[in-house]
Amino acid sequence: MKEELDTPAVLIDMDIVKENIQAYQKYCNGIGINLRPHIKTHKIPELAKLQLNEGAVGITCQKISEAEAIISEGGISDILITYNIIGQKKLMALKKLSKRANIAVVADSVYCLEGLSRAFEDSKKKLRVLVECDTGANRCGVISPSAALKLAKVISSNNNLIFGGLMTYPPISEPEKVNSFLAEAKDLIEKNGIKVETISIGGSPDMWKVKKIPIANEYRIGTYIFNDRSLLHRGVCKERDCALTVLATVVSTPTDYRAIVDAGSKVLTSDLFGLEDYGRVLSKPHLKICQLTEEHGTIISENPTGLKIGQQLKIIPNHACVVTNMLDSVIFVANEMPIKHQKVIARGKVW
Ligand SMILES: Cc1ncc(COP(=O)(O)O)c(C=O)c1O
Secondary structure (H helix, E strand, O other), X not given: OOOOOOOOEEEXXXXXXXXXXXXXHHHHXXXXXXXXXXXXXXXXXXXXXHHHHHOOOOEEEOOHHHHHHHOOOOOOOEEEEOOOOOOHHHHHHHHHHOOOOEEEEEEOOHHXXXXXXXXXXXXXXXXXXXXXXXXXXXXXXXXXXXXXXHHHHHHHOOXXXXXXXXXXXXXXXXXXXXXXXXXXXXXXHHHOOOOOOEEEEEOOOOOOOHHHOOOOOEEEOOHHHOOOHHHHHHOOOOHHHOOEEEEEEEEEEEEXXXXXXXXXXXXXXXXXXXXXXXXXXXXXXXOEEEEEOOOOEEXXXXXXXXXXOOOEEEEEOOOHHHHOOOOOEEEEEEOOEEXXXXXXXXXXXOO
16 A cells, blocks of 8 residues: 555554564463453454454453444454443343354443343353452442442352353552452352352553452453553553554644644544643654644644644554544554555444
8 A cells, every 4th residue: 555644544553563462462471361452442353353363362342332343254252341231222232242252241230130131031141241340440340349249149140140250440550459359359259159260350551560460360451452642651651662643734833833733633532531732743742732623733832843734743642542433444554654444343333
């Protein structure tokens, strides 16, 4: 593919992608933990298959429609959906999906479990369910080990469900708290005669500190495949490890200290992710993307920006996962050359 790239465009450097996948798989193999990548970062079957070929035990999806899309090309058969499935339409879709792949889900309430059980009443296959625990991130999840035990009992005594273990989306930098919650829950549940097979944790910010949660035997990770500015800011990766960049063109230079690019919130998204501005211009850390409107990104600098109209810039976005949701396709690059336009198959799958 030899062409001048039109902008704005999302570039995926496949050399870096492969290095990121291999490096983290090697790390997980070294510490003996199963890796189950979250595909919500890339939303592309070909990349999920690279992760599986390297040794991942399966994938994670957040939504049923995301799972449907990611398996549409075949070759992916083991999926954990880390979301409470609520509502008849979704339950029916889950049942249908479970005929095409090995599906497990999570739940944090009896309400959710009752729905799952009803949906699988006349199914030949039982549904594997993990209890989601809130270990401090204040999102979904039961808030105590005893509440986890209660749900484990409901699942294991249900004819349509199988108790698969515990799952948490952990808070950042609180490994001791996470480990003690999960260890206490496991102990309680096993004392009640129920085996806790899987203990699934995740998140890229603490990806190199997994050993601090020894009770876990599965790691779900998404952003590591591309990395992004938030991980760069946390010191989790280096600029050279960032595989996803937004290619933008300077369209205006109203002053020496201000330039406008053609990537606004419709590509970079307005997700600050705890940072003060909207992305990092590759190799030009003195530039600040201080403001976005839908189609305009405003870049300022304390010294003259040095930018010229027509010049193309690569921007590392604050949060890679939301950027892949913005465009129908991305451009794979290898050896610094574009190799193909790739459809983002599981984009916009929010059901
Ligand atoms: C349930 C769950 N697991 C795993 C992840 C992966 O997180 P990260 O992208 O930080 O690796 C996420 C991220 O949102 C998540 O919601």
